[in-house]
Amino acid sequence: MSLLVSRAVPGGARPRGPVPRGPVPRGSRPGGPRWCPAPAPAPLVLALFALLASLASALALPAPPAGGSLVLRAPEAGASPVEAPLLRTDVAVEVSGPTARAVVTQAFRNTTDRWVEGTYVYPLPEDAAVDGMTLVVGGRVVVAGIAERAAARRTYAAARAAGQSAALTEQERPNVFTNTVASIGPGETVLVQIAYQQTVAVSGGVHSLRLPLVVAPRYSPAPPAVDLASGAPAADPVPDRGRIAPPVLDPARHAPVNPVTLSVRVRAGFPIGAIESASHALRVEDLGPDARRVVLADGAVPADRDFTLTWRPAPSRAPALGLFRERVGEETFLLATVTPPDAGAIPRRPRDVVFVIDNSGSMAGASMRQAKASLLAALARLDARDRFNVIRFDDTMDAAFPDLVEADPAHRRAAETFVAALEARGGTEMLAPLRAALADAHSEEVGRVRQVVFLTDGAIGNEDAIVRAIAQGLGRSRLFMVGIGTAPNGHLMRHAAELGRGSVTAIGSVEEVAERTRELFAKLESPAVTDLRATFSADGADVTPTPLPDLYRGEPVVLAARLADAAGTLTLSGRLGDRPWRQTLDLAAAADGHGISKVWARRKIGEAETARITGRAAPEAADAEILRLALAHKLVTRLTSLVAVDATPRRPAGAPLAAADLPLNLPAGWDFARLVGPGSGRPAVPDGWRAAAEVPEAAGAAVPLPQTATGFAPRLLVGIVLLALGLLAGRPVVPGLLAGRPARRAR
The missing domain is CATH 3.40.50.410 (von Willebrand factor, type A domain)
Structure with missing residues (x-):
């Protein structure tokens, strides 16, 4: 497995300036011979002096981390630093009609002789239903279990303290997650696989998939001094700001890290026409009229931009209806995608x-x-x-x-x-x-x-x-x-x-x-379908989203429902401009789908979160509903996490464990100098940016960095010797020597 390592940027060129010139002194005796200065040292001699100085300096300095690698916190006070784990990610996606199943494999490689713990903040699609995590250590495979977030953290902490290998997956935002991996052994590679389900977006007849690959730095507003209503200290508007602000690399100083490989297998359910990406170059393999396999043409790429993929039906072969169902136990889950007709010649309103x-x-x-x-x-x-x-x-x-x-x-x-x-x-x-x-x-x-x-x-x-x-x-x-x-x-x-x-x-x-x-x-500019309603002929349907949104030209309605009975009809009704609009679908015509129950549960969790945030539901009631759905469908949420623990302790008792946040690339096209604040002529910006864009070496005061002043005494001694040699070689020193030419004869 090849891994990218950041490299240090070499220093700048030596400054240069004009050669000083001045009047030439006369000889000591009028009309006597001119004063003959000693010849300037040959370039070879100067080069030898410079080489000796460089060798002395190199011997005096401690060896820095290889390849400009990033530094972890030391396991104990006074200990020398170790390198951060290297990361490589592979994403494999299977598209089946309206849904996509993805497996994200993160390989953490410890290149040191220490035991380390790595924390990596990474993005997933905003509608991702994360329901699986597997830890692979050596030849052992450990499948994670779902638990309340606090309980999962306690399990992980206990395993870390006992010297066991463990992994913890937590949600920071619906599209931002954190993986923490404990007890990565010296020279070892540990794999963490994350599995999730999502829906395929449709707009204007174009089907699309967006896979985020980097968490962009976020601005977190500072809290006001006091709450104006109560007079008490104000609450922090971003109480978890530290968990969504991983260190970010300055692309001017570091090569990209965290390389990603990616493959997508599309089984569209209809003949495919064009398939393309606006973000990355592709290699496309034809697997039949309705199937394609897509890989990145450049192989491994830096994780610095989102991956987008779009595909269109072949001409005149667009599906008229998207209706899919999945049976889970005694329940049926339905996913419907219906595009309303064009509004026609309805006048545009101002x-x-x-x-x-x-x-x-x-x-x-x-x-x-x-x-x-x-x-x-x-x-x-x-x-x-x-x-x-x-x-x-x-x-x-x-x-x-x-x-x-x-x-x-x-x-x-x-x-x-x-x-x-x-x-x-x-x-x-x-x-x-x-x-x-x-x-x-x-x-x-x-x-x-x-x-x-x-x-x-x-x-x-x-x-x-x-x-x-x-x-x-x-x-x-x-x-x-x-x-x-x-x-x-x-x-x-x-x-x-x-x-x-x-x-x-x-x-x-x-x-x-x-x-x-x-x-x-x-x-x-087009009239929307408003007052949209979904009505099932059978009772007991639990539909999401509620209420249904307005619809615009080319935008389908995509709804998920849990049904007690798969028979009957679904009727969608509303107003298209000033006209009534209605469409009835026979549920018996639904095709088999996969992962629809996860999609439904993820959307219901999102609705409960919105109700809590907007005050439409009490926080306790919303949290209870989120927890019930998450545990029933084994999903990662704000309140639940996945934790995997290898039962066999591996780290020797008493062996220290170094820890670090793995850095992220800056998103392509961003300007790092605008985010980091004053220094080196960079413009000052609010603290909310600086916290999210620190260079890794300055991420914490506990990081013992290489001492750049170490060895100054030997270098000072070498400099004094060189100065003395220069004085001796040029004795007596005259301006003519400085001018690089012989003094003129006195007149």
């Missing part, structure tokens, strides 16, 4: 559109260019019947206009100038601009559609505050999230759009701006 653009530090570079290009394209689509405004934010905010303005040429030009001048800097204080965008000063007006278009990478830690603000302030607005960059926060994007009864659009590169913006405005 719109009030508020555009919000994120210009915080994480948007620096390619992301800022993508966001500005997208917004400029959106402004060009407005017409004279529309009104609009533009709000920009970092850790401050302002608007192009005091209120909505007519979308006439003069106002559009002013808005274009406002957008063109934006630069990425500062923190991501998203709450205030969101509230400002949702504030509706014209709620009494009828006949106009109010829409908020929010362009951001979503790199924040206080997602719950955003969810509460949407639930409290949405009103008649509809919220459309535009995810910018190579690693957007998919959980926030999707959750915000669902609550805002809008949709999500992802723009991963400047090349995608035109197509994605056109798709977005096709939705914004």
Whole structure:
């Protein structure tokens, strides 16, 4: 197994400057012979002196970690540091119709002669139902069990203390997880396999899969000094900020780490036309009309951007209906995907559109260019019947206009100038601009559609505050999230759009701006299917999501349900523009599916979390429901974890255990200098960024780093000797020697 190692960047070149020149002194006797200085030392002699100095310095310094590797905390005070475990990841995905089953294999390799513990924060899809973990140590395979989070931590801690190999998988966010692996032996490789289920997204007839490969640094707002309501110290808006801020490598100083290999086998259930990725080069193998095998053309790639895969039905072969069922015990689980018909010639209603653009530090570079290009394209689509405004934010905010303005040429030009001048800097204080965008000063007006278009990478830690603000302030607005960059926060994007009864659009590169913006405005300008309802002929159906969202052009409704009886019908009804719309499906026509029960349970858990965050359910009641569903379906959640323990103790009694957080790559296109704060001419940014973007060597005061001043005495002695030799070689020293030419004869 090949593993990538970060390399140190060599130092800069030696400074150079002009050669000093000056007047030439005369000889000691008028008219006498000129003073003859000793010849300058030959270049070979100087090179020899430099070589001796280098050897002396090298002998005086302790050996640094090989290859510029990253350093763990020492197992005990005063001990020398050891290298962090190396990580390699393989992702294997099986797509079966509307669902995908994935296995993520993480290989932790200990290259030292110490026992180590590694912690790795990694992303998964926001709708991933994580239900399996396996630990492989040597020839032993240990299958994890599900437990309440606190109990799983106690089990892991006890195993670590006893010298057993163990692994713990915990959820930090629905799309951010942590693996901790204890007792990796000297020179040993330990495998941790994570299994999960997810759904395949469908939009405009295009089926897609998004696999996040890196957790982007997140901005975590600092708590206010006091709670204004109670006067007591304010609660931290991100109480777990330390668990979602792993160390991040500066790409200017470190080569990429954490290489990833990936393969996807697609069994679409219909003849496949084009299959492609906007994020990575592919090699595609044809396995038949409805099946393909996809691998990365470049083999192992750095984990620095999300992987996206899309496939389309062959022309004229698009499936008319997506209806799948799975039998688990005495229960039937159903997954339905239905696309409403085109609205036809229904007139477009005038719109009030508020555009919000994120210009915080994480948007620096390619992301800022993508966001500005997208917004400029959106402004060009407005017409004279529309009104609009533009709000920009970092850790401050302002608007192009005091209120909505007519979308006439003069106002559009002013808005274009406002957008063109934006630069990425500062923190991501998203709450205030969101509230400002949702504030509706014209709620009494009828006949106009109010829409908020929010362009951001979503790199924040206080997602719950955003969810509460949407639930409290949405009103008649509809919220459309535009995810910018190579690693957007998919959980926030999707959750915000669902609550805002809008949709999500992802723009991963400047090349995608035109197509994605056109798709977005096709939705914004088309009437939605509203007041959507799902009715089963048989009683006792438990349906998610509830309520069903508004639907836009090309956006299907995807619902999951638990049924007591698989017979009967499902009727979907609503209003398409001003017309009623209805479609009835025969459940007997459903095809067999896999993993649908996991998808249903994961969605029900998400609804319970939303009810808790927004206050629609008491925290105790919501937690009880989450725990019940998680334990019944063996899923990792905020309250449950997977833990695997090898029963045989392996680490010798008393042997110390070094620990470290494995570092992450910076997402492709991000500007590291915008995230780390002052120093070396870098701009100052709020502390919420710096905590998430420290270089690993500075991640903790307990890390004993190599002492760069060690050996200064031998080097000082060598320098004194060289100086003395120079003085002797050039005696007597005259400006002519310094000028590099003989002194002229006195006149």
